[in-house]
Amino acid sequence: MAEQPFRGPFVITGLSGSGKTVLSRSLEDLGYVCVDNIPLELVPELFSTSKAELEKLVVVVDVRTRGLTEKFAEILRELSEVCSALRVVFVEATPIVLMRRFSIARRPHPLRDRSLEQAIADERASLMPVRELADLIIDTSQLTPHDLKRQILSLAGSTDTTQKMVVAVQSFSYLQGAPVTASVVFDVRFLPNPYFQDELRSLAGDDDAVVEWFGRFPEVGEAIGRLVDLLLYLLPRYAHELKAEVTIAVGCTGGRHRSVFVAQRVAAAVREAGYDVVVHHRDRDRWR
Structure with a gap:
């Protein structure tokens, strides 16, 4: 060479x-x-x-x-x-x-x-x-x-192939099916659900009131931290395989609260680690 x-x-x-x-x-x-x-x-x-x-x-x-x-x-x-x-x-x-x-x-x-x-x-x-x-x-x-x-x-x-790989973080609703092209799928339906709070039901996971509500639960932060740790282990290995794009899908029942909140947090952490990140909330148009 x-x-x-x-x-x-x-x-x-x-x-x-x-x-x-x-x-x-x-x-x-x-x-x-x-x-x-x-x-x-x-x-x-x-x-x-x-x-x-x-x-x-x-x-x-x-x-x-x-x-x-x-x-x-x-x-x-x-x-x-x-x-x-x-x-x-x-x-x-x-x-x-x-x-x-x-x-x-x-x-x-x-x-x-x-x-x-x-x-x-x-x-x-x-x-x-x-x-x-x-x-x-x-x-x-x-x-x-x-x-x-x-x-x-x-x-x-x-x-330096790692910095050329795009990481696409996508929230979705399991009612509409998981994305078939995702490289990694996280099911976050185990987290507390703000849907059952009347004042939060019509909001989304990236609204301030919902973000503040999730902040009351230490287990939410711990879960996201563990997901991020896993991704920061996986992403360099995907880059080593020269993938141009990796899609990280995060799902909950309606695709509105938990998945959106976690997708935003995961995207921020991955971006901070130096990757090019795009975020897409797939089922946003279905929110009522």
């Missing part, structure tokens, strides 16, 4: 099934603009019209790109004149690994007029001249998609 971070623009190429898509999407997560399978003769024009944003440009070319092996060296010389910082990344894997990946994905190889084994061999042979021009060769045979993403984030000079 390079000691100094690679900077864009990038040309990503390599073998089908090797992980080019994972790599390009990882760069997109860092704000790069990725252009896939563009005709080779249009690439210099793209670079010329994107000079102001070249550092954040990624072009993906592969065996589907007409004339790749014949014209790549010439095109690369043209691009280098426009931008000397251009880097070519070639992604590959062993034939056995590629065959297994195609079998699992049940997708045809681009060279589909022959056996899979022959297609992989022919593609590798045809792309050897392109491979020789690469600034970086990544063999993904022993890498999971997460491993590959970590490697390219590191190469691009971004190792």
